[in-house]
Amino acid sequence: MNDECTPVINTGLRGVDVASSKICDVKGREGKLIYRGYRIEDLAENATFEEVCYLLLHERLPDEQALAAFDNRLKQKRPIPESIVTLLKTLPRSMTPMDMLQAATPLLIQADENAGKQTPADAQNSAEYLISGLSTLIAAWDRVRNGRTPLAPDTSLGHAANFLYMLTGEPPDPETAAFFDAGLVLHAEHSFNASTFTARQVASTKAHIYAAVAAAIGSLSGPLHGGANVRVMEMLKEIGTPENINAYIDNILDSGGLIMGLGHAVYQTDDPRALILAPMSQRMGEIIGDTRWYELTKELEIRGKQAFKKRKDRDIFCNVDFYSASLFYAMGIPMDLFTPVFALSRVSGWCAHVIEEQFAKAAPKPTLYRPGATYVGDYCGPDECRFVGIEERK
Numbered sequence: 001m002n003d004e005c006t007p008v009i010n011t012g013l014r015g016v017d018v019a020s021s022k023i024c025d026v027k028g029r030e031g032k033l034i035y036r037g038y039r040i041e042d043l044a045e046n047a048t049f050e051e052v053c054y055l056l057l058h059e060r061l062p063d064e065q066a067l068a069a070f071d072n073r074l075k076q077k078r079p080i081p082e083s084i085v086t087l088l089k090t091l092p093r094s095m096t097p098m099d100m101l102q103a104a105t106p107l108l109i110q111a112d113e114n115a116g117k118q119t120p121a122d123a124q125n126s127a128e129y130l131i132s133g134l135s136t137l138i139a140a141w142d143r144v145r146n147g148r149t150p151l152a153p154d155t156s157l158g159h160a161a162n163f164l165y166m167l168t169g170e171p172p173d174p175e176t177a178a179f180f181d182a183g184l185v186l187h188a189e190h191s192f193n194a195s196t197f198t199a200r201q202v203a204s205t206k207a208h209i210y211a212a213v214a215a216a217i218g219s220l221s222g223p224l225h226g227g228a229n230v231r232v233m234e235m236l237k238e239i240g241t242p243e244n245i246n247a248y249i250d251n252i253l254d255s256g257g258l259i260m261g262l263g264h265a266v267y268q269t270d271d272p273r274a275l276i277l278a279p280m281s282q283r284m285g286e287i288i289g290d291t292r293w294y295e296l297t298k299e300l301e302i303r304g305k306q307a308f309k310k311r312k313d314r315d316i317f318c319n320v321d322f323y324s325a326s327l328f329y330a331m332g333i334p335m336d337l338f339t340p341v342f343a344l345s346r347v348s349g350w351c352a353h354v355i356e357e358q359f360a361k362a363a364p365k366p367t368l369y370r371p372g373a374t375y376v377g378d379y380c381g382p383d384e385c386r387f388v389g390i391e392e393r394k
């Protein structure tokens, strides 16, 4: 590639469209996020996570009958095979929940009678197993690692409330359940972000949907991506009180570090999800009678943006992970489950993308992703190296 001319490397593929997609539009300059034609603000306020999953997977919002049938299928798929729980009990309790999730997700395939048959209907069915299964898996792991017995899912509860019930043993109050549900809606989809691109890349090899989702979980775990939400909370804890903010920011920026939850590869303004999550975090703090972490986040936003502008002479904005951290914390979710919670929502988007990658009649037609790389190895000057036997090597 670029044999004769100066190499042109699209670092991080920024600004390069690698496919066409009907699932999601992220308008970076305007700060707009659209799932299959619908604005995120409308969905977060009016739609349940189940409706959004249906929208992503079936390209339209469900009517009452379709939603009831979908909801019923998701509920039937909530229990995970006993063999997985047995396996979870053998894992070291110190294993991170994201590592557990990446390892255990492909095991959900054993309940899926049609897995790997590679028709659109089978992939939709597998998507339901994955959406329901991840929730049960994460809650089960948290209980197992704390020496408690996993709880059976409660079919009288919706997806969001059931997760919180399986985690804590108590059905959440309606406002907390509604906020958690909206949180899941907000995290469900974001076009070709790193983890979704990972899922699509795996899907482009015609590997099955469980393989694609497991790979995507690994990608999401990174601190520059979904793993940022737990780092935001760690950062807030380290700062502790508002008087420490300036010193913290100076130290981070002087050492070339990152203020977690700020900056985005696409948005050039505040992430619309952060604008919705901030008041949710404040309200959740009020419900539990402790708005300290919300207030610290707000102050950090103001001072972090100012300090960044002063140093770099350009603006930086909040991403989705900035306010979700204090929101999830106020809900009592253990910090290291923040990124798994992101995954339990984003699995819906990943599945929609895998299905689009493998079955949509898009133009241009999806094909195996196989980018190039500019070779810069200069081990033996301009020539290839002469192979030497091991006895001659120094």
Ligand SMILES: CC(=O)SCCNC(=O)CCNC(=O)[C@H](O)C(C)(C)COP(=O)(O)OP(=O)(O)OC[C@H]1O[C@@H](n2cnc3c(N)ncnc32)[C@H](O)[C@@H]1OP(=O)(O)O
Pocket: 193, 223, 224, 225, 226, 228, 257, 258, 259, 260, 261, 262, 263, 264, 265, 266, 316, 319, 320, 321
């Ligand atoms: C769900 C999600 O994945 S949302 C993103 C979650 N990730 C985070 O919150 C981690 C912190 N943020 C970041 O690392 C980055 O902003 C990214 C990776 C999200 C986006 O990166 P980009 O927009 O491509 O910014 P890029 O990495 O090119 O950085 C541009 C400049 O801003 C700086 N910068 C970007 N974000 C931050 C930040 N949060 N804190 C301090 N400096 C930052 C970079 O160091 C770089 O400085 P330089 O030009 O002097 O080298």
Ligand SMILES: O=C([O-])CC(=O)C(=O)O
Pocket: 189, 190, 192, 193, 194, 265, 266, 319, 320
């Ligand atoms: O789009 C991105 O690059 C990251 C992001 O915000 C997401 O995945 O939700």
